[in-house]
Amino acid sequence: TQLLEQSPQFLSIQEGENLTVYCNSSSVFSSLQWYRQEPGEGPVLLVTVVTGGEVKKLKRLTFQFGDARKDSSLHITAAQPGDTGLYLCAGGKYGGSQGNLIFGKGTKLSVKP
Amino acid sequence: SQTIHQWPATLVQPVGSPLSLECTVEGTSNPNLYWYRQAAGRGLQLLFYSVGIGQISSEVPQNLSASRPQDRQFILSSKKLLLSDSGFYLCAWSPAGGVYGYTFGSGTRLTVV
Numbered sequence: 001t002q003l004l005e006q007s008p009q010f011l012s013i014q015e016g017e018n019l020t021v022y023c024n025s026s027s028v029f030s031s032l033q034w035y036r037q038e039p040g041e042g043p044v045l046l047v048t049v050v051t052g053g054e055v056k057k058l059k060r061l062t063f064q065f066g067d068a069r070k071d072s073s074l075h076i077t078a079a080q081p082g083d084t085g086l087y088l089c090a091g092g093k094y095g096g097s098q099g100n101l102i103f104g105k106g107t108k109l110s111v112k113p
Numbered sequence: 114s115q116t117i118h119q120w121p122a123t124l125v126q127p128v129g130s131p132l133s134l135e136c137t138v139e140g141t142s143n144p145n146l147y148w149y150r151q152a153a154g155r156g157l158q159l160l161f162y163s164v165g166i167g168q169i170s171s172e173v174p175q176n177l178s179a180s181r182p183q184d185r186q187f188i189l190s191s192k193k194l195l196l197s198d199s200g201f202y203l204c205a206w207s208p209a210g211g212v213y214g215y216t217f218g219s220g221t222r223l224t225v226v
Binding site: 031033035040041042043044045048050088090092100101103104105106 | 218219
């Protein structure tokens with residue numbers, strides 16, 4: 001069974017702090033996505049990374065795909081209350097079951113003003 | 114641009130009653146379509162996926178079924194709801210292949226009483 005382990009499960013920080021959340025697996029993925037979900041809403045795709053070692057930036061968010069394409073991290077600089085939400089990572093494989101993604105269980109982030 | 118519509122947003126149903134949740138996608142053709150269920154604020158459980166009209170794959174044996182009567186329409190049904198069917202249901206679509214990420218609907222909060 002392919003698993004994506006996310007850590008930490010919960011994170012509560014003050015506005016202005018930096019944080020990193022992790023997504024790890026023993027499997028190699030063709031691509032890895034990060035989503036953010038707010039309560040009562042569907043997840044929203046933030047980024048897709050496909051190349052080992054790739055780094056992508058989205059304003060204060062920095063995403064990195066591990067060299068071996070088994071893990072990824074999301075770093076947020078100077079967190080704001082608007083960053084609060086559930087962060088999900090998902091891995092995809094070419095030739096996988098009809099393009100299905102494997103989702104981690106998520107990191108629930110709370111940023112207090 | 115592509116959009117996904119999912120309804121209703123909330124639903125309260127008695128045990129033993131039928132269920133029909135609908136999802137439609139606009140602005141694309143031959144999408145992969147997915148139904149997920151999410152436990153309270155946590156990870157996503159894939160229920161069904163479809164790569165074409167009338168083609169449904171089930172990931173988890175349960176009290177639910179899915180149908181795809183048209184290319185961009187995906188329906189989740191049950192003949193008799195159980196208390197355990199309560200949850201947050203999400204529809205999603207992706208281009209064929211799907212390893213580059215999904216677009217989710219806004220979800221349906223189902224409470225079985």
